[in-house]
Amino acid sequence: MTQPQYISTAEAARALGVGVSTVKRWVDEGILPAHKTAGGHRKLLVADVLRLVREGDFPQRDLSGLQLAVETQGQRDPKILAQQLLSALKRGDAHAVRSLIHGSYASGVALETLADFVIAPAMIQLGHEWETGEIGVFHEHRGTRLCQSTLYELKATLEAPDDRGRPLAVGGSPEGDYYVLASLLAEMVLLDAGWQAIDLGPHTPLVSFRQALSELRPRLLWISVSDLADRDRFLSEYRVLYEEAERAGVAVVVGGRGLTDAVRSAMPYTCHGDGLRHLGAFARSQHRPPRRPKRGRPSHND
Amino acid sequence: MTQPQYISTAEAARALGVGVSTVKRWVDEGILPAHKTAGGHRKLLVADVLRLVREGDFPQRDLSGLQLAVETQGQRDPKILAQQLLSALKRGDAHAVRSLIHGSYASGVALETLADFVIAPAMIQLGHEWETGEIGVFHEHRGTRLCQSTLYELKATLEAPDDRGRPLAVGGSPEGDYYVLASLLAEMVLLDAGWQAIDLGPHTPLVSFRQALSELRPRLLWISVSDLADRDRFLSEYRVLYEEAERAGVAVVVGGRGLTDAVRSAMPYTCHGDGLRHLGAFARSQHRPPRRPKRGRPSHND
DNA sequence: GACCGAAACGTCCAAATCGTCCAATTAATG
DNA sequence: CATTAATTGGACGATTTGGACGTTTCGGTC
Structure with missing residues (x-):
């Protein structure tokens, strides 16, 4: 379950907002811990990169994918994602909601899957818990707004600048x-x-x-x-x-x-x-x- | 792209119309938030720089250097902006709506001004034209959705990664x-x-x-x-x-x-x-x- | 197991940024 | 008006960055 999550230098560079050469150099200088394959390819642990960001004030450009990997232990089972999303929505944890949704999409979960098996179940359950009085209207509203905000953000990244040829x-x-x-x-x-x-x-x-x-x-x-x-x-x-x-x-x-x-x-x-x-x-x-x-x-x- | 964009001290200095040394000092004094790489290079978020532009009174603003998602247009008179926004909303021209709202904000129009004197009048007029039958319900709905989408996008850029100390x-x-x-x-x-x-x-x-x-x-x-x-x-x-x-x-x-x-x-x-x-x-x-x-x-x- | 294209490697180097120092400029004060 | 404190921004050599390049590794397909 707790299988280690490795990323490449390019992915780390993207997440940190620096160049690939820089990541390579940081690894070689020991600033960033990494394992190496027999052929010399660097493999960085997601947790190491995140620790660096948290402890120093390193740039952090797009951590959504990485954070998802840690929060879910690399798990991409929609059912588990849905549970975690529900929990984040009830807590009102905007950060977790964002990394769950953006991160899932970024790491290859199809949007349809995300919609049908993660977001929909979570929202239905949220509504259900409201109806049975387990949570207040306030929690339900906050969760709904949070979900909406996050989805609008994601939508912005989906919109193509070039509409020609699109039905x-x-x-x-x-x-x-x-x-x-x-x-x-x-x-x-x-x-x-x-x-x-x-x-x-x-x-x-x-x-x-x-x-x-x-x-x-x-x-x-x-x-x-x-x-x-x-x-x-x-x-x-x-x-x-x-x-x-x-x-x-x-x-x-x-x-x-x-x-x-x-x-x-x-x-x-x-x-x-x-x-x-x-x-x-x-x-x-x-x-x-x-x-x-x-x-x-x-x-x-x- | 709604992803955070980093710029260098030199770019920020050009955008703010001040010297590079000044930007460096402001960062060190905490006036301008920034992250640092392992080598000590400062990385500033475009959103943070724009925030400062808006709040301070700068002699010269050259935001063209910042890789903004939208090109900022010259017009800053709220009345004219409202008219242009209304027209874009009625046409359903997503690109125009976006560049109007994002562009105005980025080029220094206060959000309150944008809300009270540009967006509100345009939306009221849109509703009015629907009531009098000048435009169809469909146009009104499309315009409202368009406005909402754009505002959610803008909201994403307003959200600070660091909530500490904020009431x-x-x-x-x-x-x-x-x-x-x-x-x-x-x-x-x-x-x-x-x-x-x-x-x-x-x-x-x-x-x-x-x-x-x-x-x-x-x-x-x-x-x-x-x-x-x-x-x-x-x-x-x-x-x-x-x-x-x-x-x-x-x-x-x-x-x-x-x-x-x-x-x-x-x-x-x-x-x-x-x-x-x-x-x-x-x-x-x-x-x-x-x-x-x-x-x-x-x-x-x- | 051979083949293939994408991705990562190592190396090199120009360009950009760093920290530091200091003269220039301005607002406030007496 | 002279003085003082605050602030700016350019110059300097040293350091860091990141893109380009040809080569090698990786993992899936045949």
């Missing part, structure tokens, strides 16, 4: 649904999949989606439903929306825990997912972002 | 008030003023504030009211909250366009402001961050 997606949550996180995560998953995405946010009348459809001409429409205030009205308005989307050749992806089987069976849609992994998979199937083939040595050790 | 503030909006932006901006103004701030967000029962009061022991409580759903209930619960805050020696700052004169006259409070500049001024009066000294030889332009 456009539009989405949001219907009227009466005030839950922010679900649609935000959907937007992020789409950005991660190489799309342009515009989130109209919670509490958006379905009529507005039609407006967006005609004005923005997206290739995909997502609708995330967490709470369904007026089911019948939603269904009737949704059918009109779907027809219009179909005529325009726009894929409609629906999801969210507000869509029970009973509701969904009365709805036409292009694709449905109880989580975001389906949205991600669908988006990737429609648009293949240019990617380098994966050859040679991978950058991470498990 | 704590807690705040939010009361039950029935779903407006996110106001309280978010309040949080940011407090962060900018050198506080730690926790935003409980919209739709927070006043009871929860009492919970936060006893658990977090803040020095300041802000309550931002945009919509007042149940006036009488708000007032009665508020009075209990205020009494508790007073007993604990916590300052209570209230504001927001939901607080009409009639309501406010029935409320006790430590400080009130129709905008955020009063909150900022109050916060700064309670806690002074380190400042640049005032005497000495001024720099000459070359």
Whole structure:
């Protein structure tokens, strides 16, 4: 379990915000402890790097990945991550929340996995503990805000400066649904999949989606439903929306825990997912972002 | 990139319009925070330098050298900025929104000014045009989301890695008030003023504030009211909250366009402001961050 | 086991930064 | 107006940094 977490000089350099040559020199001078492989490659312990940062006032540029490694003992099991996230949210520990979420993403956990198996479970449990009175409203609110802040930060890093060639997606949550996180995560998953995405946010009348459809001409429409205030009205308005989307050749992806089987069976849609992994998979199937083939040595050790 | 960016003393000196020796001395005197490498080279965070630019009164600002995420534009008249922001929000031009807000802030427009005279007017006008049907709900939603995203990004740059010595503030909006932006901006103004701030967000029962009061022991409580759903209930619960805050020696700052004169006259409070500049001024009066000294030889332009 | 591309190695060196010293400049004071 | 204390910023040699380079190691694939 407590397997030692090694990183390369390049990773340490990135985390510390210095050049690779400098890290190499520091190791050779004994400032930074490290092991060497038979071939002479330096292997630094995450804990050593973090200790250096904590004890001296060394520069620290991006420690999120490293801190995650220490806090979770290198564990990347979503269930454990979810538990740790929940605990951090309840404590209101902004630092831990950030390193958990940013760090997981940085160290290769897919955004869909993060959303479906880490963030969603943690938030659901947080809501549950609030309902049963185990924690106060105040804790729940603080946790939700913390999660939102962190995700907006992560979203900023996902946004590509170059939009050309990226298909456009539009989405949001219907009227009466005030839950922010679900649609935000959907937007992020789409950005991660190489799309342009515009989130109209919670509490958006379905009529507005039609407006967006005609004005923005997206290739995909997502609708995330967490709470369904007026089911019948939603269904009737949704059918009109779907027809219009179909005529325009726009894929409609629906999801969210507000869509029970009973509701969904009365709805036409292009694709449905109880989580975001389906949205991600669908988006990737429609648009293949240019990617380098994966050859040679991978950058991470498990 | 929202990642922290380091610059050297020379770059900071150029940006601040002072000599390199001066920057080095300021760092050593603790006026300007910095990290040091093993070899003694100082590494300054762009955010820290910008903070100093904003708080001090510098003869010459050349921020072009700093690798800012956005190019700063010349315009600094709030009225014009508000108009440009409104236009960008209506167009859904994410890039323009971002460079307007980030750029203004980076080039020295105070956050309070930005909030009260640029963002608030633009958002009010956006809401107005929606009500009169000039623009669709969709445009209003997209604009609001865009503004939120951008502000969350900016907030990330305001958060100090080092919380020690900073007084704590807690705040939010009361039950029935779903407006996110106001309280978010309040949080940011407090962060900018050198506080730690926790935003409980919209739709927070006043009871929860009492919970936060006893658990977090803040020095300041802000309550931002945009919509007042149940006036009488708000007032009665508020009075209990205020009494508790007073007993604990916590300052209570209230504001927001939901607080009409009639309501406010029935409320006790430590400080009130129709905008955020009063909150900022109050916060700064309670806690002074380190400042640049005032005497000495001024720099000459070359 | 041979092959391959990515990543890390060692070496070198120009450019940047360091600490120190001190003349120049300004605000405050008598 | 002269004096004093505070502050600046340039100059100096010594030290540190980090990018470029060709070579070697690593780990996955065939």
